[in-house]
Amino acid sequence: MKNLCFLFLNLSFLCFTSFGQTNVSGNVSGTWTKANSPYIITSDVTVPAGQTLTIQPGVVVQSDAYNDDLLVYGTLLAQGTAADSIRFRGVFVSGNSTHGGTLFFLTGSSSSILDYVAVDRMGDSYYEGAAVYIANGETPTIRNTVVRSSELNDFKIWAGGARNFASVKAVVSVDRGTGGSNAIMPKLGYGSYYRLITDITVGGGQTLTVQPGVVVQSDAYNDDLLVYGTLLAQGTAADSIRFRGVFVSGNSTHGGTIYFHTGSSGSVLDYVVVERMGDTYYEGAAIYVDQGETPTIRNTVVRSSERHDFKIWAGGARNFSNLRAIVDLDRGTGGANATMPKLGYGSYYRLITDITVGGGQTLTIQPGVVVQSADYSDDLRVYGTLLAQGTAADSIHFRGVFVSTNSSHGGTIYFHTGSSGSVLDYVVVDRMGDTYYLGAAISLEASCTIKNTTVKNSELTGIYTKQGSYVFNNCSIYANATWGVYNASTVATDIVDARNCYWGNPTGPYHPTLNPSGTGNKVTDKVLFNPWSQTPGGCMxxxxxxxxxxxxxxxxxxxxxxxxxxxxxxxxxxxxxxxxxxxxxxxxxxxxxxxxxxxxxxxxxx
Incomplete structure (x- = not known):
């Protein structure tokens, strides 16, 4: 039974009782009952600020066209039950209006509740394109709710709009950042996920918390997560967090980038999987760490990136641990000391340009680290201090790779003037020193400490000394294409003491007059080599x-x-x-x- 009222031009009302639908428009409050269902929104319906509209279990609310919306400034209480849910539904009217309008939670609506609700065929793309829209700062409670068959977006929310969501079956599109508020993204229902449909910013001084089990999808190359405040994405071993990109077109085959910008060092990724992010249309990195920033990233896997898993400065990985990824270095120490910790199994750092340790700065490389030079021009240039101190059980590796016939080895480790406090200890330098430039794995012009170190497989020279005197203790220098040690100094007193080192053969290094029968790597004049070790790593x-x-x-x-x-x-x-x-x-x-x-x-x- 329905009570229908009509307002005529003379401003008089005519009301009568009818069996059928209840048409609604304008300002509403009070209670919508199952007995008077369905309620047909014939034009925008508004719940004013300070007012409450209660919808009882079993009610059906129908939006007849794309512009027939429910605008909530007050409180909407649509609380169904598991046995008798509430339905909001749109209908097909014409080619221009194939879905219903939008359920808007606007300023003042945070006390609203949707519980055991189905929202079906809403969110016509002619206007907002969302079945449910949540304004900045609003956090209605939405639980046990299904949103389906929307034309474009099930939800459009700000980054914290889902704070009070639980057991939601929908795709939740995020089109705004944290604004001036802290924000939480809780776990949704089975098969549901958040979708970034534009750049999302975590503002300075704000925190975005992503809870265990959450899935965040970046729809295109330019849908980035920009962190200037704090991102806390802390999953668990049993319930990790996933950031994933998708294939959209030939120009956008991966998702965007997670950027840790200035002010983001308090951020944490823990038990996180980052997959198919970092489209090359722009940055080409799944995760980018700005100069000087040191977020904590642990128990994390980054895979299937289009080009770079990470792009960081030399110290950006200070708080990394148990990582499965390739970490690309594209900037040096800048004005700060830096630490490169051991990553996870099979993971390594990769130099993708010259990396500089500035004067007065220290780069510390911890035991077990692997550093790869991607081609002949990717050098490590030390003007300050490099402390690469491995252990007998967990050495440090610098390695080059074959890229092409023009770049068959990695670059060079240069110790420039000012780097005399540097130490290489229990280090292996393998396949470095491409001949496209110097052809040396290590180039020295400052008196560094080098001990328990192996230098092998360079394209031309293992160690090239430009000036000064040096002592190499218990080193193995062998299988370098031409020279083991090349002393290029013209100063008579510049002596290289490489005694007690291994040269690739028990006969010792080759020198035309001092050891003509040696079949190990060649050495120049002013290199002391006798006695030498008979075996690699043999300590005298x-x-x-x-x-x-x-x-x-x-x-x-x-x-x-x-x-x-x-x-x-x-x-x-x-x-x-x-x-x-x-x-x-x-x-x-x-x-x-x-x-x-x-x-x-x-x-x-x-």
Whole structure:
């Protein structure tokens, strides 16, 4: 039964009772009952500020055309039940109006509730194109709700508009950022996801929290997430968060980029999967970290990017851990110290241009790190300090790759003037030193510490010294195409001390006069190489300071010599009283001496 009222031109009302529909328009409040259902929106219906419209379970609300909207400035309470839901539905009218209008939650509507509601065939694209629209700052409660068969968008919301969503079956399009508010994106229902349909900005001082299980889709190359504040996307091992791109056309085959801009260092990605992002139409990176920013990214996989998983500055990965991705470096240290931690299994850093460690800055590379130089022109240039200190169990690797016949090796590690505090320890430098330029894996013009380091497979020269004197301790220099060590200095006193190193063969390095029978890598004049190690990584028992024979810190290898060791004494070494030392053979160099205490002795041979 329906009570129908008509307003005539003389401003009089005529009301009568009829069995059928209830037509509604204009300002509304009160209660819509199942008995008077369906309610037909014949033109815009408005719930004014301060007013409440309650819709009872089982009610059907029909929007007849694209411009027949429900505008909520007050409170809409549409609370159905699991057994008797509420339906909003649109209808096909003509080719210009194939769906109903929009359910607008406008300023003042945050107390509204949709529960056990179905929204079907709403959101005609002639105007807003959304079945449900949520204005900036509004957070209505929407749960146990299905939105389907919309012409373009099920929802159009700001980044925090879904704060009070739960068990929603729909695609939730995000077309505005955080504005001046913190925002939360909770998990939706099964198969549902958020969709970025333009750039979304997390403003400075604001936080966007993405909860476990959320899926965020970037629809095109220019639908980016721009973080100037804080992004907290913290999933769990059982319920990760996913950012994904999609194929749209030949010009847009991947999603956009997650940008960590100035002010975003407090951001966290944890248990996150980033897939098919980073379209090359613009930046070409799935994740971009701005100069000086250090977001925390851990337990995260980045895959199927069009070109770059990450593009960062040299210190942008300071707080990375357990990562599965290729991390591309396209900027140096800038004005800051930087740290490159170990990534996850199979992951590595890649130099995609020259990377500079500026004067006065320090780049620390932690044990286990792998750094790849993508081609001959991708160099590491050190004007400050490079601390690449691996361990015997977890070395650091610099490696080049074959790109083409013009770039068959990686670039060069340059230690320029001012880099004398640098250290390479337990480092492997492999397939670096393309001949397109210098052809050396390592170029030295400052006195750095290089020990326990392997340099191999360069296209021309392993280590090139331009000026100064150097000591290489317990290094392996072999399989370089022409030279193991090339001393290019014209100063007579610039000596390279590469004794106790391995050269690729037990016969030692080749030198035309000092070791013509050596078949290892060649060395130039002013390179000391005798004695040499017989095996790669073989540590010789050579003194590094004065002290007692039985003090492990006196010896290069960190252990007291045994009866099988060839011993080289370069310092004053003492045998304490009643002590017996053992060695296979002992050689003395300038400054070396052995002082025997009372009843002490040295036994030679096995």
């Amino acid at each position: 028992s050579v003194t590094v300071k004065s002290g007692n024979w039985n003090d492990p810190t006196v010896w290069l290898c960190g252990q007291v010599p045994s009866s099988t060791d060839l011993v080289v004494i370069r310092h004053a070494v003492a045998l304490s009283g009643s002590f017996t030392a053992h060695a296979k053979q002992v050689a003395y160099e300038t400054g070396g001496s052995l002082n025997l205490g009372t009843n002490s002795q040295i036994q030679l041979g096995n």
